[in-house]
Amino acid sequence: xxxxxxxxxxxxxxxxxxxxxxxxxxxxxxxxxxxxxxxxxxxxxxxxxxxxxxxxxxxxxxxxxxxxxxxxxxxxxxxxxxxxxxxxxxxxxxxxxxxxxxxxxxxxxxxxxxxxxxxx
Numbered sequence: 239x240x241x242x243x244x245x246x247x248x249x250x251x252x253x254x255x256x257x258x259x260x261x262x263x264x265x266x267x268x269x270x271x272x273x274x275x276x277x278x279x280x281x282x283x284x285x286x287x288x289x290x291x292x293x294x295x296x297x298x299x300x301x302x303x304x305x306x307x308x309x310x311x312x313x314x315x316x317x318x319x320x321x322x323x324x325x326x327x328x329x330x331x332x333x334x335x336x337x338x339x340x341x342x343x344x345x346x347x348x349x350x351x352x353x354x355x356x357x358x
Contacts, residue, residue, distance in 0.1 A: 248289070256290050256298050258341060261307065261326060261334040270311070270323035273299060299324055307333055 263279055264271060271279075273296050280295075281288040299322075302308045307330035314320045326334070 252290055252294065255341075256294055257302060258334070258337045259290070260295065260298055260302065261330055261337070264308065264324055264326040265331060265334055270325045272313075272321040272323050274321075276324075302330065306330075 259280070260276065263276055273292070276299075277288060277290075277292045277295055280290055299308065299310075303310050303324065307327060308324045309327055310322050310324050312320050312322050
C-alpha cells in the first residue's frame, strides 16, 4: 500500500477536524490553555503521537479566535517568549455543539459503508 495515500487522507481528514477538536479541548478545560499545552494534550490523547502537527494548531486557534469562538490573552513569561492563552466563548460552545452533531451524523453515515455486516 502506498504510504503517501494514507498520509494525504490523514492530512485531509485532519484539516476538517482540527477546529472541532480544539474547541472540544478548550471546552473541557477549566483553565485557559496555550498552544504548546494544547499540542501536548492532543499527543497524550493518542498515546504520545500527535495526529495534528503543532504548526497546524496555531493558525486554527487564530482563526477560531478571529471568529469570536475563542478569546485570547497574552501573558509575559520569564523563561521565554510571551504565551497566548485561549478560552472558549459562549458562541464557541454553541458552534461546538453544532459541529459535534454534524460530526456524529457524518461518522454514522461513513460507518454504514465501511463496517462489515452493515450494508447500506
